[in-house]
Each structure stands twice: as C-alpha cells, then as structure tokens.
Amino acid sequence: MDFELTPKQQDLIERAGLLGREKFAGRAERYDAEASFPYENYDDLRDNGLLGLCVPEEHGGLGADFPTYCMVSAEIGRYCGSTALTYNMHACSMLWSGTMTDQLDMSNEQRDRHAEAQALHFKRVVKDGAIYAQPFSEGNASAAGRAPFGTLAKKVDGGYVLNGKKIFASLADAADYFGILCTEDVDNASRKDTIYLAVPRNSEGFEVTGPWDPLGMRGTVSRTLLLNDVFVPEENELMPRGVYFQAANRWPHMFMTLAPTYMGLAQAAYDFTVKYLRGEVEGMPPIKRRQFPTKQLATAEMFVKLEQTRALFMRAIGEAKQDPSKEERMRAWAAQYTIMENANDLARLAIRTCGGQSMLKNLPLERIYRDSRCGSLMLPLTAELCLDRLGKEALYNLGETDD
Ligand SMILES: Cc1cc2nc3c(=O)[nH]c(=O)nc-3n(C[C@H](O)[C@H](O)[C@H](O)COP(=O)(O)OP(=O)(O)OC[C@H]3O[C@@H](n4cnc5c(N)ncnc54)[C@H](O)[C@@H]3O)c2cc1C
Numbered sequence: 001m002d003f004e005l006t007p008k009q010q011d012l013i014e015r016a017g018l019l020g021r022e023k024f025a026g027r028a029e030r031y032d033a034e035a036s037f038p039y040e041n042y043d044d045l046r047d048n049g050l051l052g053l054c055v056p057e058e059h060g061g062l063g064a065d066f067p068t069y070c071m072v073s074a075e076i077g078r079y080c081g082s083t084a085l086t087y088n089m090h091a092c093s094m095l096w097s098g099t100m101t102d103q104l105d106m107s108n109e110q111r112d113r114h115a116e117a118q119a120l121h122f123k124r125v126v127k128d129g130a131i132y133a134q135p136f137s138e139g140n141a142s143a144a145g146r147a148p149f150g151t152l153a154k155k156v157d158g159g160y161v162l163n164g165k166k167i168f169a170s171l172a173d174a175a176d177y178f179g180i181l182c183t184e185d186v187d188n189a190s191r192k193d194t195i196y197l198a199v200p201r202n203s204e205g206f207e208v209t210g211p212w213d214p215l216g217m218r219g220t221v222s223r224t225l226l227l228n229d230v231f232v233p234e235e236n237e238l239m240p241r242g243v244y245f246q247a248a249n250r251w252p253h254m255f256m257t258l259a260p261t262y263m264g265l266a267q268a269a270y271d272f273t274v275k276y277l278r279g280e281v282e283g284m285p286p287i288k289r290r291q292f293p294t295k296q297l298a299t300a301e302m303f304v305k306l307e308q309t310r311a312l313f314m315r316a317i318g319e320a321k322q323d324p325s326k327e328e329r330m331r332a333w334a335a336q337y338t339i340m341e342n343a344n345d346l347a348r349l350a351i352r353t354c355g356g357q358s359m360l361k362n363l364p365l366e367r368i369y370r371d372s373r374c375g376s377l378m379l380p381l382t383a384e385l386c387l388d389r390l391g392k393e394a395l396y397n398l399g400e401t402d403d
Contacts, residue, residue, distance in 0.1 A: 009068050012053070016072045019044050025364070028080040031219035032202040032367050037174045037218050040081045044129060052126045053093035054155060060121035066253065067317040069095055074313075078263020078271065080160030081371035082219025084261035086133075086170050092257045093132035093179045097121060097196070097238040100251055103322050110240040117237050121177075122196065130176040132198065134168035135225055136379075143189070143379040144183075145248065151182035151227060153195045158183075159233040160197060165226055172223035174206045176201055179238050180227070192245045196238040205230040216370030237284055240249040251322035252329045255381050256336045262375040263313050265368050269343070269350040270306045272365050276338075276354045283362060284349070289354075298353040302346055309342040330393050338385035340375035347372045 005013070024041050031038045045051050054069055055061020064072065069091055077084035079337040097118060106114060141147040151164025162182055169178065177198040184193040199206060210224040240245065247254060275281050276294050279288040291297050316335035319328040347369040351359050358367040376383035 006072075008193045009071060011072060012050075012068060012072050013075050014065060015048055017076040017078075019048060019050075020076055021054060022064055024076065024080040024083055025076060027371040028082070028219070028364065028367065030361070031080070031082055033361075035214070035218040035220075035221065037171070037221045038080060038083045039087070040175065041080065042174065042267045045087065046129045051090065051129060052094070052122075052133070054091045054098060055122045055168050056098060059119065064095075064098065066320040067108060067213055070257070070263075070313075070317040072258035073257075074264040074267070076355040077261040078268045080219070080278065081265050081368070082217050082265055083260060084256065084376075085217055085374075086174075086220050088257050088261055089134040090132050090175075092254075093134055093177075093198075093238065094121065094125060094317075095257070096247065096254060097179075099242060099399065100254060100322075101239055101247060104243055104246050104250065106240055109197075110243070114237075114243075117235055117240075120235060121238065122186050124177070128176075130169060131174055133171035133175035133178045135166035136181045137166060137179055138164070138170045139167050144382075144385060145380045147192060147344050148183040148189055149181050151180060152185040152187040153182040153197065153232075155398055156231070159236070160195065162199065162227045162230040162232055163226065167224050168222040169225045170220040171209075172212075172225065173221045175273050178206075178225060179234075180225075180246065184241070192242060193246075194238075194244045195241060196244045196246075197232045198238050199227070199230060199378050200236070201230065201234050203230045210285055215373060216228045216367075217374045229230075244395065248291070250322050252324065253316070253321075253332050256316065256320075256332050257315065258375065258378050258381075259336050259339040260317075263338050263374060265282065265375075266306055266309055266339065266343040266346045268368050269304050269346040269365065269372070272363075272368070273350045273353055284357070295353060298349065302353070305342055305346055305349075309338055309346075326393065330390055331379065333390050336381045337376075337383050337390070340378075340383055341371040344369070344374055 023044050052061035053064045057063035073084055116288045123390050137143040138150050140150055143150040153160040155164050177200055180197050180199050182195050183189045205228040206225040207225055208223055212221050212223050277290040279286040312335040350365055
C-alpha cells in the first residue's frame with residue numbers, strides 16, 4: 001500500500017478528529033455511565049456530512065473507499081469507542097451495499113434493481129439523515145458463518161415477510177433502518193439463500209426489547225430485536241438475492257470493519273499514557289512521572305506494540321479487495337486478531353504503567369480498558385475464530401483433507 005495519504009483522506013480524518021477532540025471525548029463518560037446512545041455525536045456526524053462517508057459522490061456522499069473508511073473510523077475510536085463501533089455498523093451498511101458489491105457477479109436485471117435500491121438507501125442517508133444498523137447475531141452458529149441465519153424471510157407479493165430474533169443489535173434505540181440478514185424460507189435452505197434487507201424501525205411486528213447493561217461499549221445500546229410477521233418491501237434489499245453469500249466469500253475484508261474502532265482504542269491507551277506520565281492530563285494535578293526509567297521502558301514497549309499493530313492494520317486495509325490472494329486473506333485475519341487482542345493489552349499496560357489513580361472513573365482509561373475487551377468477542381472474526389481460520393489455511397490447501 002502507498003502509505004501517503006491523499007488530500008481527501010487527510011481532510012476526512014481531520015474532520016473526524018476535530019469532532020472527536022472537541023465533542024466526542026467530553027461526552028463519552030456520560031454515555032458510558034448511562035449506557036445511553038450517543039445521539040449528540042450522531043447529530044454532529046450528520047451535520048458534518050459524515051453519515052454519508054461511504055455513499056458514492058454521485059449520490060451526494062463523501063465517496064470514501066475501504067481504507068479511507070477504516071482510517072476515519074479509527075480516528076473516531078480514539079475519542080469514543082461506542083460512537084466508532086456503531087458508526088461502523090452504519091457506514092459499512094453503505095459500503096457493503098455500495099462500492100463493495102459493484103464488481104460482484106449479477107445478472108443485468110439484478111444489477112438494474114440493485115442500482116435502484118442503492119439510490120434509495122443513499123438518499124435516505126444523505127437527504128434524510130437516516131441511520132442504518134447491522135444486526136446479524138442470533139446467538140447461534142450463523143453469525144460465525146457456520147450455519148444459515150435462523151431469521152426467515154418468506155417471499156410474498158412485492159416483498160418478504162420476516163420472522164425471527166436478533167441479539168446484540170447495536171444502535172437498537174437509534175437506527176431508522178436495520179440491515180437484517182435472514183434466510184429465504186425455501187426447502188433445504190442453505191447459506192446461499194441469505195437475504196439482506198433493510199427493515200424500517202416503524203414496521204408493524206418489529207420490536208426492540210430487553211435490557212442493556214454490559215461491561216464495555218455501553219453506548220452502543222445493543223439490545224434484542226424481535227421480528228414477528230414483518231413485511232419488508234422488495235425495494236429495501238441491501239443486496240440482491242444470493243449476492244451476500246458471494247460477498248462473504250469473495251470479500252473477506254468486509255468482516256474486519258470492526259477492527260478500526262479498536263485500532264483507535266489502542267492509540268487512545270497509548271496517548272493517555274504519554275499525557276499522564278508527562279503530567280498533562282486534564283483534571284489531574286500536573287505531576288510528572290516520566291523521569292522514572294521503569295516508565296520510560298514501559299512506554300517504549302507500548303509504542304513498539306502500537307506500531308506493530310498499526311503496521312499490520314495499514315497493510316491489511318490497503319490490500320482489501322474482491323478475490324484477494326490467500327496471503328492477503330490470511331493477513332486480514334492476522335490483522336483482525338492482532339488489533340483486537342493488542343487493543344486490550346495496550347489498555348492493560350497503560351493502567352499498569354500509569355498506576356492506581358489512572359483508573360478512576362473520571363478519566364477515560366478505565367473505559368478504554370472495558371471497551372477494548374469487547375473486540376475479540378465480536379463475530380464472525382472473534383480472536384478464536386481468526387486463529388481457527390489461520391491454522392486451517394496455513395496447513396491445508398483448498399479441498400485438501402486427511403483421510
Ligand atoms: C458491544 C457489542 C456490540 C455488538 N454489536 C453487534 C451488532 O451490531 N450486530 C451484530 O450482529 N452483532 C453484534 N454483536 C455481537 C457479536 O458480534 C457476537 O455475535 C457476540 O459477541 C457473540 O456472543 P455469543 O455469546 O453469542 O457467542 P457464541 O456464539 O456463544 O460464541 C462464543 C465464542 O465461541 C466461539 N465460536 C462461536 N461459534 C463458533 C463455531 N461455529 N466454531 C468454533 N468456535 C465458535 C467464538 O470465539 C465466540 O467468541 C455485538 C457484541 C458486542 C459485545
């Protein structure tokens with residue numbers, strides 16, 4: 001990858017950074033304490049055009065490609081993990097159904113219909129300021145990509161009728177549309193029958209339910225969704241029938257879009273440590289601790305870990321494309337694993353290095369520590385499943401088995 005940022009990338013990252021520094025950082029403590037959604041941050045994102053980050057320019061958006069999205073998202077993650085993680089769900093709904101699908105195989109009829117659907121989704125975001133969520137998880141093997149989704153879509157005149165349940169639906173209280181992955185209700189349905197539909201919040205039979213009081217990423221408000229005979233018009237397809245299955249196989253990087261949030265948290269843990277040891281953290285007495293060789297060594301180790309993480313992140317996002325090579329695919333999983341594990345490890349090292357006062361609730365570090373814990377639990381590329389895929393790909397060629 002060319003590591004030189006384009007002027008457009010620099011501008012977008014700076015736009016996100018300015019919001020992060022001036023607005024998001026100061027609000028993060030409240031959203032975390034209340035486990036409430038960062039509505040004000042989304043108003044700011046909307047006002048600054050950033051809800052349309054991944055909407056193509058010809059549809060009025062900012063036209064960010066995959067690596068640009070990742071870098072903008074990482075910048076937001078430095079200031080508020082929950083905002084970055086939920087922004088991933090929204091921005092990537094546009095990326096996935098937008099530029100990412102453009103090169104996939106479709107019939108002419110599908111391509112025409114998809115262009116109409118894309119225009120509809122893009123307009124909702126750019127003109128109406130709509131927010132999209134990405135609730136896939138069901139508490140079964142489907143979100144790991146090992147079984148068809150249990151939420152079923154029955155084809156009816158003009159659309160589908162959906163029945164099922166989604167857990168951990170980030171943006172549950174805030175999204176206007178929920179990008180639901182479901183299986184078409186046909187005989188012997190398989191993962192190839194996956195359908196990806198935007199369900200409007202106000203649909204009859206659609207309900208947000210259950211409490212939300214987790215360890216970290218509390219502002220994501222990832223509650224449960226129930227779908228009981230919900231009719232969804234065909235025009236709400238986010239991808240044509242069969243295309244999600246193709247995308248999931250041919251675009252492995254599409255599942256590493258959660259990682260930038262955690263890259264941002266890793267950076268935040270390091271930034272905090274440097275500021276703290278220099279005696280520059282707001283709200284704390286200006287006591288310096290940087291003069292101790294133990295602190296210098298610990299910070300050096302953190303810097304090495306951060307740079308190792310960032311190097312893999314930048315390389316992997318630069319390689320994202322349809323049909324990557326085996327090495328590129330494996331590197332995406334290695335990057336995902338490294339970012340998710342190292343973010344939490346850097347937060348741990350930050351607390352260990354800065355000391356007891358650094359983990360008080362009025363400072364961001366203990367929130368960063370809890371938020372960063374969530375990354376390696378997120379399907380389909382949990383830390384365990386990354387290793388599982390890497391081990392198999394490293395030792396087996398396509399189609400090879402042991403008799
Ligand atoms: C803060 C937060 C926000 C979230 N937001 C969203 C969201 O917006 N949309 C969404 O769809 N999901 C979301 N999730 C859910 C997330 O992606 C996972 O689905 C969820 O964390 C899985 O939890 P579980 O206990 O059901 O995992 P389980 O399915 O019980 O799995 C537990 C562990 O077992 C391993 N495992 C799972 N399946 C297999 C398998 N087939 N083979 C081998 N090992 C396996 C994995 O390593 C996994 O971590 C969110 C999660 C969190 C923490």
